[in-house]
Amino acid sequence: MKIIGINCSPRKGQTTQKSLEACLEAAREESSQIRTDIIELAGLDIRGCLACGYCRKQLQCKQEDDFNSLISAINDKELAGIVIGTPVYLGSMAAQCKAFLDRSVMFRRNGFLFRNKVGGVLAVGGVRNGGQELTIQAVQAAMLCHDMICVSDGMNTAHFGAALWSGGPGGIDSDEIGLETARNLGRRLAQVAVKVGT
DSSP states (O other): OEEEEEEOOSSTTSHHHHHHHHHHHHHHHHOTTOEEEEEEOTTOOOOOOOOOOGGGGSSOOSSOSGGGGGHHHHTOTTEEEEEEEEEEETTEEOHHHHHHHHHTHHHHHTTOTTTTOEEEEEEEESSTTSSHHHHHHHHHHHHHHTTOEEOOSOTTTOSSSEEEEOSSTTGGGGOHHHHHHHHHHHHHHHHHHHHHHO
């Protein structure tokens, strides 16, 4: 079974990427049944949804941008879970994250294809209390619209998801509390994915 990380940062290889890597590494360590992959949205042309209805009867969007190239990877039969990683901009998710989530409506319209997939969220803010929890909850709202199983970061931190701080001394690498939530989220994603899949 597979857990995919969606890196919604417009900056490749930065703090959101590092946080997702920590999360997914913990998922793999939790269960040998779990394989992982990261999809980078940085550099891709993913426009907002036009609500044109084209995707109501097919897994394809009328817009000729890069979202269509992601569909097969996201519609993988082995997919057991998705973790969305986003930086926090002005107290909420990055524009790339919102566009991706809005365009994912095609998976709902074509038979709730994300139903019973495990969903987790990771948010990275430039300040310690910069809106990470609000951002996590906003992404979880979209996951619930897909009828996904949303998980927290699990014990022993067990709140909304992984909340990280990139602006402190030493950057993300020094945010041990945040990295612990990322690893706990990965473990929890794996635990629930295995339970649902058996």
